[in-house]
Amino acid sequence: MECDVLVAEIGSTTTKLNAFKEIDGRWQYLGQGQGATTVAEGDVTIGLKNASEDLCFRLGCSEITGKEFLASSSAAGGLRMTVHGLVQDMTVKAAREAALGAGANVSLVTSGKLRKSDIEKLKSISPNIIMIAGGLDFGERETSLHNARVIRESGLKAPVIYAGNIENQDEIRSILDGYEGKVYIVDNVYPRIDVLNVEPARRVIQKVFEEHIMEAPGMHKVREMVNGRIMPTPGAVMEAAKLLYESLGDLLVIDVGGATTDVHSVAEGSEEISRILMAPEPLAKRTVEGDLGVYVNRWNLADLIGIDELEKEFGKVASELVRDLRPIPSEELELRMASRLAEKAVEVSVRRHAGVTRHLYGEAGGRRMAAEGKDLTSVRHIIGTGGALSRLQGGRHILEGIQRIGKGTELLPKNEAEVHLDTRYIMASVGVMAGSYREGALELLKWSLEI
CATH class of the missing domain: 3.30.420.40 (ATPase, nucleotide binding domain)
Structure with a gap:
């Protein structure tokens, strides 16, 4: 056939x-x-x-x-990527957003000039990609130049992506001439104050995956x-989310897997929150929770719920159920346990992804409201994918619980958000297709989500 x-x-x-x-x-x-x-x-x-x-x-x-x-x-295990920038709250954050949005797992983040201890950590991680950032365009130059020199002399061979001050690009090429790994030069991820430019770096990260990471x-x-593209699965889910955003507007995607739980949001946020936001956030954001997998990290989730609580729900066999849980559960009790663990993975991962509001106090005793992190209050569509939500019972109910977990200061979706399940579990696959068959991919996504 x-x-x-x-x-x-x-x-x-x-x-x-x-x-x-x-x-x-x-x-x-x-x-x-x-x-x-x-x-x-x-x-x-x-x-x-x-x-x-x-x-x-x-x-x-x-x-x-x-x-x-x-x-x-x-x-x-995903792309192991390290990010090295100038200031933690600015260029380092922007570079990290580019990495996570493309499907990479960020194993090390440093700010300022790399030290000997940083290089030792780099060698122990053995990254698949190294990103150097730092400096606004036509701003500070020396930190990223220093870091390029140190990496060239380190003996590492991983591909290097430079995404910092554009004024440094020619000098970076010269410094890394002869470096054993491949070198990519892209636009600055943080070109101006309060401006993120992560998409050029994201595209190169996915290209590096295809060329180097097997x-x-x-x-x-x-x-x-394969006669077409290979993508990191989280990057494919992000592509599907961005495609849906063009049709549906602000949305949130939760992908609960066996090893990790990934949360993707494509949302502009509300005007009210944007006025008090302390630092810019990307339109498309991904967070990866490497401790929240329903199979590989099931004991972490069980501990977050509490074994005593699980025994109230499942009886004295709770610990045994967690211990013996299979990658593809089939028996009734293990299916229920997998669903319970998935519920906790959703709750914790979404809370970690969402921003918060808090009060800042000035020297004169006055206070003002400020927001930090991703604003999800404008989200109108909550989408669940991954086997734990698409294949197990109660996926829709688990997603509806997102609207019940807020504590007032968390920038979570409001009650009017619609819930959709990737009923055919095809979101990542359709995200790969979107590169060549954009209209068809959108059609298939809406069909699977029953929109």
């Missing part, structure tokens, strides 16, 4: 294969196969083969092929199979 587009999504615990076909000018979803990701077996293509066989079984065919084969992956065992075989 041949379809127009096959998209593989190789996750930390589950591998999926989605098939799409354009029929009479409209894109249709044919089906999805899944299998456990096989990093432990030393070859992720084993899991992909199992997902393909599962898809064929569901479609009643012996083999399936696609005119175009695309993929996303987070099986290697660390999961067997991913080089996937690259040989």
Whole structure:
């Protein structure tokens, strides 16, 4: 059987294969196969083969092929990226936003000139990408030049992205001439006071992923199979979120996975909050909570809920249920436990993503209201994706709980926000498709979200 587009999504615990076909000018979803990701077996293509066989079984065919084969992956634990800027609250923050929005996991952030101890940390992390930022355009220059020299002399070979003061670009090229890793020069992520410019850096980060990051065992075989793009899965979800924003306006996407919980917001926020915001926030923001995975980090979530509380809900078998929880649960009690852990992952991750308001006090005794972080009060659509929300029971109820967790100072969505589930669990795959089939991708997203 041949379809127009096959998209593989190789996750930390589950591998999926989605098939799409354009029929009479409209894109249709044919089906999805899944299998456990096989990093432990030393070859992720084993899991992909199992997902393909599962898809064929569901479609009643012996083999399936696609005119175009695309993929996303987070099986290697994501992109390990380090960010080195000038001032923590300005250029470092902007560079970090670019990294997270593209699907990278930020392993180290430094401000100011790199020291010997910083380089030792860098070497122990062995990053996939190093980003150097710092200085407004035509502002401070020496910090990023110093950091480029130190990195050149460190013996590291990871690709370097320079996204700082544009006045330094030629000198950065000269300093890094002969550096063993590839060097990318992009526009400044923080060109002027209160201005973020993260999209150019995000695009390069995704390009670097395709060119350099194939660390999961067997991913080089996937690259040989794929005739289109490969994206970091979180970056693909962000692309889908930005596409939906163009049609729906301000929105929030929660992706609960086996290893992490990612929260994506594409929202301008309210005028009221923007007037008191202490520092600019990007339109499209991602936060990744590496301690909130429903499978890999299930004990963290259990501890956040409290074992005593879980025993009230599940009885004395609560700890045993958490211990024995499988990547793809199937029995009633473990399904209920997975849903309970997902509920906690949503609550904690959204709170971490959202900004807050607080009072600032002046020397003369006066006070004023200020806001910091991402304003979600203007969000009108809350979207859930990832297996824990799309496949387990109660996903919609879990998302509705977001509107009940606020404490007054948190900039969370209001009660009128609509809740949608990615019912076919295709958001990341459609985000990969959006690069070539934008209108079709939007059509498929709305269909899966039942909009």
